[in-house]
Amino acid sequence: MFRFADELGPFKIIHIYEPSIDLKAVLVVDNIARGPALGGVRIAPDVSAEECFRLARAMTLKNAAADLPYGGGKIVVYGDPKMPFEKKSQLLRALAGALRYTEEYIFAPDMGTDEICMACIKDEIGRVVGLPCEMGGIPLDEVGATGWGLFNATEVALKYCDFELKGARVVIQGFGAVGKHAARFLVRKGAVLVGVADSRGAVHNPEGLDVDALIALKNEGKNVFEYPEGKKLASDEIVSVPCDIWIPAARPDVINGNNVHLLDTKLVVEGANIPLTGEAEKILYDKGILYVPDFIANAGGVICAASEHQKTTRPIVFGLIEEKVRSNTEQVLEASKTRGILPREAAFELAIKRVNRAMKYRRWSIFSSAPGFV
Numbered sequence: 457m458f459r460f461a462d463e464l465g466p467f468k469i470i471h472i473y474e475p476s477i478d479l480k481a482v483l484v485v486d487n488i489a490r491g492p493a494l495g496g497v498r499i500a501p502d503v504s505a506e507e508c509f510r511l512a513r514a515m516t517l518k519n520a521a522a523d524l525p526y527g528g529g530k531i532v533v534y535g536d537p538k539m540p541f542e543k544k545s546q547l548l549r550a551l552a553g554a555l556r557y558t559e560e561y562i563f564a565p566d567m568g569t570d571e572i573c574m575a576c577i578k579d580e581i582g583r584v585v586g587l588p589c590e591m592g593g594i595p596l597d598e599v600g601a602t603g604w605g606l607f608n609a610t611e612v613a614l615k616y617c618d619f620e621l622k623g624a625r626v627v628i629q630g631f632g633a634v635g636k637h638a639a640r641f642l643v644r645k646g647a648v649l650v651g652v653a654d655s656r657g658a659v660h661n662p663e664g665l666d667v668d669a670l671i672a673l674k675n676e677g678k679n680v681f682e683y684p685e686g687k688k689l690a691s692d693e694i695v696s697v698p699c700d701i702w703i704p705a706a707r708p709d710v711i712n713g714n715n716v717h718l719l720d721t722k723l724v725v726e727g728a729n730i731p732l733t734g735e736a737e738k739i740l741y742d743k744g745i746l747y748v749p750d751f752i753a754n755a756g757g758v759i760c761a762a763s764e765h766q767k768t769t770r771p772i773v774f775g776l777i778e779e780k781v782r783s784n785t786e787q788v789l790e791a792s793k794t795r796g797i798l799p800r801e802a803a804f805e806l807a808i809k810r811v812n813r814a815m816k817y818r819r820w821s822i823f824s825s826a827p828g829f830v
């Protein structure tokens with residue numbers, strides 16, 4: 457477990473196991489110098505402790521970059537995200553019970569979990585955000601908080617590109633909570649969605665795809681390749697669809713050293729967490745293809761979750777996301793351009809400065825033992 461340890465964390469790694477219901481999960485609480493760890497619960501069949509650590513670290517950086525009083529953490533639960541709700545509720549209730557006294561972690565939704573899942577956790581232990589409206593929540597996936605942030609990051613990034621949003625061809629990998637809202641906001645401002653993929657397949661149409669029709673299809677439980685007008689592709693063929701803006705909004709490491717050369721785009725705006733490997737980002741940079749790093753571009757969801765935790769009202773949240781994501785994207789891309797460093801390096805510098813400042817206030821650098829810390 458200590459192979460992940462460095463000067464930032466992780467503070468704790470907890471393995472949660474209950475064979476009677478086939479619960480297998482890992483919690484990583486990374487650096488909590490800024491406050492309790494805020495990061496989602498992910499359900500997927502192929503997660504790992506290492507992925508959980510990397511995602512928790514991404515949350516430390518994301519929360520610091522967005523200047524939120526939270527640290528980073530993540531939970532991965534091994535399982536099929538499409539399992540029946542009764543089964544999911546049983547796993548999540550057991551998980552919450554097992555972590556009842558792990559007060560430095562606040563539950564939130566991620567891939568495979570939603571506000572109804574969060575309601576189950578609220579019912580068990582209370583320490584959760586991303587709740588349904590009826591329980592005082594701001595359902596971040598329903599309102600499209602992360603998609604709104606991605607739209608704003610894209611608009612700012614376009615100042616550093618040689619094309620404009622109107623008429624720009626957009627491809628999105630992953631048509632869930634993040635992907636569909638990003639598509640909606642971008643198309644509303646004149647972009648053309650030409651390709652989209654989900655886990656089962658993809659569709660490509662250079663003339664444009666109808667976002668509302670795609671959303672309706674998904675709501676009916678169908679897959680994007682069932683969209684009637686366009687060329688059907690295998691899911692991973694979405695990587696090489698020609699476009700101006702390519703948005704990963706699914707899984708980690710989808711663009712890596714082996715396939716980065718297939719991308720035919722001018723700008724990558726990272727909607728998913730850690731969707732590109734370091735090697736892939738360096739290759740893009742060397743080729744002059746701009747990218748906006750994940751924890752800068754996709755912070756909308758956690759800004760919304762933090763706002764809910766601090767009882768901010770819903771109308772203020774979209775303004776907050778816009779302000780924070782735009783300002784961070786501008787700072788990162790400007791530093792990258794003027795100092796000749798990777799956008800990832802510029803983003804890391806911005807976040808780490810904020811984490812380091814908080815660590816100086818703590819007796820034990822990465823955590824606090826103060827009562828009522830949460």
Ligand code: NAD
Nearest residue numbers: 567568602630631632633634654655705706728729754757
């Ligand atoms: P989701 O479960 O709602 O949607 C995920 C989508 O990705 C689905 O359409 C699924 O079919 C598709 N997908 C899965 N594997 C795929 C593959 N191999 N190829 C193509 N498509 C695939 O999840 P989400 O909430 O939209 O999150 C997507 C990503 O964005 C995750 O990495 C998540 O951590 C990150 N993220 C989410 C939020 C948020 O607010 N929900 C915030 C920040 C970052």
